[in-house]
Amino acid sequence: MEAVDLIRIGSYVSVLGVMATWELLAPRRKLTASKLCRWGGNLTIVALNTVLARLLFMGSVVATAAMTQNHRWGLLNWVEGPVWIELALAVLALDFIIYWQHQVFHYVPILWRFHMMHHSDLDLDVTSGVRFHPVEIILSTGVKALSVLVLGMAPLAVVIFEVVLNSAALFNHSNVRMPATLDRVLRWFVVTPDMHRIHHSTDVRETNSNYGFNVPWWDRLFGTYCAEPALGQPGMKIGLEHLGPPVCLNLLMMLRFPFVTQLGRYANRPQS
Numbered sequence: 001m002e003a004v005d006l007i008r009i010g011s012y013v014s015v016l017g018v019m020a021t022w023e024l025l026a027p028r029r030k031l032t033a034s035k036l037c038r039w040g041g042n043l044t045i046v047a048l049n050t051v052l053a054r055l056l057f058m059g060s061v062v063a064t065a066a067m068t069q070n071h072r073w074g075l076l077n078w079v080e081g082p083v084w085i086e087l088a089l090a091v092l093a094l095d096f097i098i099y100w101q102h103q104v105f106h107y108v109p110i111l112w113r114f115h116m117m118h119h120s121d122l123d124l125d126v127t128s129g130v131r132f133h134p135v136e137i138i139l140s141t142g143v144k145a146l147s148v149l150v151l152g153m154a155p156l157a158v159v160i161f162e163v164v165l166n167s168a169a170l171f172n173h174s175n176v177r178m179p180a181t182l183d184r185v186l187r188w189f190v191v192t193p194d195m196h197r198i199h200h201s202t203d204v205r206e207t208n209s210n211y212g213f214n215v216p217w218w219d220r221l222f223g224t225y226c227a228e229p230a231l232g233q234p235g236m237k238i239g240l241e242h243l244g245p246p247v248c249l250n251l252l253m254m255l256r257f258p259f260v261t262q263l264g265r266y267a268n269r270p271q272s
Contacts, residue, residue: 074152
């Protein structure tokens with residue numbers, strides 16, 4: 001697993017550095033909270049999540065993929081085809097599953113309690129892409145491992161998906177400005193920062209949209225796509241409408257957040 005870890009860490013640090021530099025040179029929105037405080041909390045919790053995942057799972061998703069390949073378990077091991085097609089199908093299948101998992105975390109109250117912490121960030125920038133409660137990370141890892149087992153995905157497909165997912169999360173949470181024309185074109189192929197930022201709006205209808213992380217196709221296909229926020233990108237409020245005065249959360253506050261915070265209106269599908 002050492003090579004896999006190096007690939008993941010190397011890609012993560014590289015994308016983080018590129019997007020953080022882009023944010024400094026061309027920010028999309030003016031930040032409202034202390035960047036030092038927010039970055040301290042967000043990077044601390046990703047460090048904790050990384051340690052927990054290593055201790056509890058020891059690369060279990062990749063290990064599960066290796067086991068399914070060795071025993072030829074799962075749907076993809078029952079068909080023959082070019083390797084690149086199998087890899088592409090596996091990556092798209094995992095992305096499709098994560099899209100629906102994301103919706104479930106919004107609409108099931110007990111799961112929303114943990115995912116809500118991700119949405120509690122006062123601003124949105126590259127570090128928001130790694131701000132997840134450890135319980136959500138554990139549950140998501142379990143979903144991915146089960147998906148790999150049922151579908152029989154190759155270890156290489158899992159590694160590719162993890163690298164793409166982590167890179168996409170850093171990219172589309174970033175506070176970066178790009179030409180509007182470029183954004184419109186990219187939205188047909190990848191989730192852009194302007195597209196995903198709408199998902200972090202305090203407006204409940206906008207929060208319950210744009211669930212995709214890698215590709216925008218699932219949102220467009222299943223009616224969860226929102227092109228623009230009602231107040232526009234500069235005027236849109238980020239966070240959760242029912243929280244009190246803005247507070248920058250440290251690690252302990254993030255861990256306690258699901259157990260001491262009200263759900264608000266977000267755990268239910270809004271009425272038309």
